[in-house]
Amino acid sequence: DAGVIQSPRHEVTEMGQEVTLRCKPISGHNSLFWYRQTMMRGLELLIYFNNNVPIDDSGMPEDRFSAKMPNASFSTLKIQPSEPRDSAVYFCASSLSRTNTEAFFGQGTRLTVV
Amino acid sequence: KQEVTQIPAALSVPEGENLVLNCSFTDSAIYNLQWFRQDPGKGLTSLLLIQSSQREQTSGRLNASLDKSSGRSTLYIAASQPGDSATYLCAVRPRGFQKLVFGTGTRLLVSP
Numbered sequence: 001d002a003g004v005i006q007s008p009r010h011e012v013t014e015m016g017q018e019v020t021l022r023c024k025p026i027s028g029h030n031s032l033f034w035y036r037q038t039m040m041r042g043l044e045l046l047i048y049f050n051n052n053v054p055i056d057d058s059g060m061p062e063d064r065f066s067a068k069m070p071n072a073s074f075s076t077l078k079i080q081p082s083e084p085r086d087s088a089v090y091f092c093a094s095s096l097s098r099t100n101t102e103a104f105f106g107q108g109t110r111l112t113v114v
Numbered sequence: 115k116q117e118v119t120q121i122p123a124a125l126s127v128p129e130g131e132n133l134v135l136n137c138s139f140t141d142s143a144i145y146n147l148q149w150f151r152q153d154p155g156k157g158l159t160s161l162l163l164i165q166s167s168q169r170e171q172t173s174g175r176l177n178a179s180l181d182k183s184s185g186r187s188t189l190y191i192a193a194s195q196p197g198d199s200a201t202y203l204c205a206v207r208p209r210g211f212q213k214l215v216f217g218t219g220t221r222l223l224v225s226p
Contacts, residue, residue: 103148
């Protein structure tokens with residue numbers, strides 16, 4: 001398996017534009033997580049899905065952020081409209097939904113909003 | 115609320131030294147603890163996973179221990195090499211949740 005695949009790797013956009021980040025989890029994994037990493041706050045969970053259903057979105061900072069998982073092999077995180085303070089590295093991770101299993105992370109998307 | 119702390123924040127050692135990275139967490143009700151490595155500009159690579167019922171896990175030159183009752187874990191790196199230079203993160207999975215709660219990491223530099 002190629003691991004968790006995220007795209008794009010880098011995104012530079014202007015304030016006010018819509019940004020869509022994409023993630024393909026490891027095949028067979030039924031839990032998917034979106035994290036954000038910043039220097040100030042470290043790694044924070046934004047939202048996670050079990051079997052394509054959002055379970056906990058309490059980490060989503062504002063209504064400008066939304067996430068979907070239309071099927072077991074694809075998820076998106078959308079920011080609309082984007083703001084400079086959204087600049088961060090966004091990671092997607094996946095695991096089996098059993099609590100004793102490892103989480104595997106993608107390479108991340110570095111987002112810069114200017 | 116579970117909080118995870120890593121000490122030291124940064125560590126610089128000469129090649130060949132054995133070293134210990136520390137991780138502490140405030141709530142012992144966890145399913146497991148996972149150690150990750152992050153290279154600059156890269157994603158997180160899983161190093162070791164310790165279940166709450168286990169005391170330690172080993173992989174090559176790495177050994178991670180877990181003392182759940184005291185809320186502590188250590189990552190021991192034997193015979194460090196320049197290629198070990200990276201940021202090391204620990205994360206716990208609190209009981210009742212599937213998410214991971216991360217520490218702020220220890221930035222390790224191993225000099226040749």
